[in-house]
Amino acid sequence: MTSQNSGNRKSRLPEAPATRPAESLKQDILRHVLYSLGRDTERPDRQTVFRALALSLRDRLVEKWIASQRDIYSRSSKRVYYLSLEFLPGPFLRENLIALGLENEAREALTDMGFGLDDVADEEYEPGLGNGGLGRLASCYLDSMATLRLPAYGYGIHYAYGIFYQLIKEGRQVERADNWLRGGTHWEFERSHYVHPVRFYGQVREWVDEQGRLRHSLENATTVMAMACDMFIPGHKNDYVLNMRLWAAKTSREFEFSFFNTGDYIGAVEEKIRDENISMVLYPNDEAPEGKELRLKQQFFLVSATIQDIVRRFRKKGIAWDQLPRKNVIHLNETHPAVAIPELMRILVDEELLTWEEAWYICVRTFAYTNHTVLPEALEVWPEDLFRRLLPRHLQIIHEINRRFLHDVRRQFPNDPNILGRVSLVHEGESRWVRMSHLAIVGSFSVNGVSAHHSEILKESVFHDFYKIFPERFNNKTNGITPRRWLRQCNPTLAWLITEHIGPEWLTDLAQLKKLEPYVNSEGFHRAWMEVRLRNKHKLAEYIRDKNGITVMPESLFDVHVKRFHEYKRQLLNVLHVIALYNRIRSSPGSVTVPRTYIFGGKAAPGYYMAKHIIRLINSVAYTINTDPRVGDLLKVVFLQNYCVTLAERIIPATDLSEQISTAGMEASGTGNMKFALNGAITIGTHDGANIEIMEHVGNENLFLFGLLSHEVNEMRSQGYNPRLFYERDSELREVLDMIAGGFFSPSEPHLFRDVVESLLNHGDRYMVLADFRSYVYRQQDAANAFMDQAAWARMSMLNTSRMGFFSSDRAVDEYAKDIWGVSGV
Numbered sequence: 001m002t003s004q005n006s007g008n009r010k011s012r013l014p015e016a017p018a019t020r021p022a023e024s025l026k027q028d029i030l031r032h033v034l035y036s037l038g039r040d041t042e043r044p045d046r047q048t049v050f051r052a053l054a055l056s057l058r059d060r061l062v063e064k065w066i067a068s069q070r071d072i073y074s075r076s077s078k079r080v081y082y083l084s085l086e087f088l089p090g091p092f093l094r095e096n097l098i099a100l101g102l103e104n105e106a107r108e109a110l111t112d113m114g115f116g117l118d119d120v121a122d123e124e125y126e127p128g129l130g131n132g133g134l135g136r137l138a139s140c141y142l143d144s145m146a147t148l149r150l151p152a153y154g155y156g157i158h159y160a161y162g163i164f165y166q167l168i169k170e171g172r173q174v175e176r177a178d179n180w181l182r183g184g185t186h187w188e189f190e191r192s193h194y195v196h197p198v199r200f201y202g203q204v205r206e207w208v209d210e211q212g213r214l215r216h217s218l219e220n221a222t223t224v225m226a227m228a229c230d231m232f233i234p235g236h237k238n239d240y241v242l243n244m245r246l247w248a249a250k251t252s253r254e255f256e257f258s259f260f261n262t263g264d265y266i267g268a269v270e271e272k273i274r275d276e277n278i279s280m281v282l283y284p285n286d287e288a289p290e291g292k293e294l295r296l297k298q299q300f301f302l303v304s305a306t307i308q309d310i311v312r313r314f315r316k317k318g319i320a321w322d323q324l325p326r327k328n329v330i331h332l333n334e335t336h337p338a339v340a341i342p343e344l345m346r347i348l349v350d351e352e353l354l355t356w357e358e359a360w361y362i363c364v365r366t367f368a369y370t371n372h373t374v375l376p377e378a379l380e381v382w383p384e385d386l387f388r389r390l391l392p393r394h395l396q397i398i399h400e401i402n403r404r405f406l407h408d409v410r411r412q413f414p415n416d417p418n419i420l421g422r423v424s425l426v427h428e429g430e431s432r433w434v435r436m437s438h439l440a441i442v443g444s445f446s447v448n449g450v451s452a453h454h455s456e457i458l459k460e461s462v463f464h465d466f467y468k469i470f471p472e473r474f475n476n477k478t479n480g481i482t483p484r485r486w487l488r489q490c491n492p493t494l495a496w497l498i499t500e501h502i503g504p505e506w507l508t509d510l511a512q513l514k515k516l517e518p519y520v521n522s523e524g525f526h527r528a529w530m531e532v533r534l535r536n537k538h539k540l541a542e543y544i545r546d547k548n549g550i551t552v553m554p555e556s557l558f559d560v561h562v563k564r565f566h567e568y569k570r571q572l573l574n575v576l577h578v579i580a581l582y583n584r585i586r587s588s589p590g591s592v593t594v595p596r597t598y599i600f601g602g603k604a605a606p607g608y609y610m611a612k613h614i615i616r617l618i619n620s621v622a623y624t625i626n627t628d629p630r631v632g633d634l635l636k637v638v639f640l641q642n643y644c645v646t647l648a649e650r651i652i653p654a655t656d657l658s659e660q661i662s663t664a665g666m667e668a669s670g671t672g673n674m675k676f677a678l679n680g681a682i683t684i685g686t687h688d689g690a691n692i693e694i695m696e697h698v699g700n701e702n703l704f705l706f707g708l709l710s711h712e713v714n715e716m717r718s719q720g721y722n723p724r725l726f727y728e729r730d731s732e733l734r735e736v737l738d739m740i741a742g743g744f745f746s747p748s749e750p751h752l753f754r755d756v757v758e759s760l761l762n763h764g765d766r767y768m769v770l771a772d773f774r775s776y777v778y779r780q781q782d783a784a785n786a787f788m789d790q791a792a793w794a795r796m797s798m799l800n801t802s803r804m805g806f807f808s809s810d811r812a813v814d815e816y817a818k819d820i821w822g823v824s825g826v
């Protein structure tokens, strides 16, 4: 509607501050258009207006941030440091407007200038500084920490390139670099004079000082500077603002004139580039860490800069080191920042000259660790040689931690000598590996899983030995999601309908959604609820038409499977069922009565062959089905490219059926499952992760659970699971697999998808797809039948939303604050 250059003619140069908030916001926008962006205020384009609005909000955020920091400082509060290699904040504009209570004012100011808020918000390009669940959880938690007014700081890396941009070309995933900084940064402050040196490589020198103490120092180290970039995270309408401090690597060579004096100017610049590589790119592997040197460098880079920041703030207090744990807690989001443990030890022992015992006492009371996955390939280990080369002193410290730890374990379990090898921080086989999870557990006072089910698995199997050694450390914190972004912001009409009936308190007290329950029997509320949902589906249908050129029926059942592609998440199981439905439509027209729109989305790690192949299979199946005239409107399959926070916000409010179908025991929690249910989608899912708790809250009759339980998965495996039996016994399944293997969906390359079928039939079907197929098909039939009764479906939908209060990240973060961190709001 608004053209690129449709600035209102009435726009003038900045004038004196006005009193009305909308007017003063408009003046700020114009001022930034001119003075920060150097553009003509007569004709700013939409992108310029977006950036000027962002800068105007940053002004307001930084004022509140300064005030919040003063509060924390003056109360001398205990601080929480949340360390994460990943944050996935999503677009900021609407979030910040809502938090600051300026949505209407912004709308008015922009209208006045000839722009629509929705169009301007669409100009934002989100920072993709994370892969998926783990990074998004970190961002939900920062939002809640701000809303709960906790004295907290997020610390991460300012990657120049975030998670790749995914294109689908001829059915295949193609990766493009995500240059999110291209348009400049408008939300952050780059603190170019605020840098910490980070030192690695080099050799450890041992020497004895005048007091006769044995000392260690690093010689010939390489130094890279870490520069702080701050982004602001406001609490919900509470004038409180936290910061997420992201470190960008800068060369230290600018300060080393000797390089230039040797005349090797280009050589010096090459070194600069090598140094700044550290924060160049996010590793795109989800749940399968890449054992590359650069990745370990990134981890240490984050840790070293952050610990220096923490220590600097602590020193200002002028109190004794043993007070550190009383004043600070450092939370490790997965093991990725676990090298913080030996780094703090190094500072305390080597620099502050504490005894080992004193230092260790402080460390173990300062760190807390969250585990997010039990997949064996995701448990992080580093070759000892690499560690020694990059971080020689840290490896020595890890060895000393291990020596003392194993000594204690030997005394505690004198009759179990094998336990030592199992719990050692260093795996000793043909090659030696540093086990980061063991380091994190031994060095932390708290170890938590992310759903009740997952936390039990940690205690019973993955970390069972450690549970015997440190039972008091293990606890559960079921994940949560922020209702501000995942309901209020992404689904404003549903949010409005809810507020109209129960008031706005649910925004910061999600349990209030319970008050919706009396309305589930009100016909008017039913109608309004379903109207909102249908309108959301219309909008998504339009998006699908624009992006994919596919026409889908908004009245059809929107069956959605969006998340990272991984075999354990079983997008393959879903597509097998899609093909089975397709076959039913072809063989007995009339047998399928509920029209469905299948929506898939998600990225595969660029090096993960099978995941990428499954993406390709889905696109081929989509093409076959969407172009088969016999199918008509009964079945449509859509793959939306580049799934990200922005896209999730479009899809989730328009979903009827939410696919959460991981092999039982493999999805630690899931958080997408919560976002869908909160927005009134019904879950079809396995007994896994937080699905189990969602079932306990919304009621068994309001979702569709199916499949093996995790102990059944284990039993079946240990008894020798034979996927072929399922293939032979189930003719519908057989037909589906034969079609894929026979090239039905790839006629020009008949063998294209043979590997997929092979992985199921001949390579053990590690994720039990075939074992769960039949019960999935039955449950899908139940879902279709339920959808036919729209009144009953509406009821289920409303009950899902109204019973999701527990899954707020405010609840989760409050539990962390009380049970682990020992902090309260300022």
Ligand code: 475
Binding pocket: 131, 132, 133, 134, 135, 137, 285, 286, 287, 288, 289, 334, 372, 373, 378, 450, 479, 667, 668, 669, 670, 671, 689
């Ligand atoms: C779980 N990422 C979800 C979510 O708790 C859970 C691991 C190693 C290297 C790189 N990335 C990872 C994860 O482990 C991860 O994202 N885990 C996810 O954490 C939040 O809801 O079930 O799979």
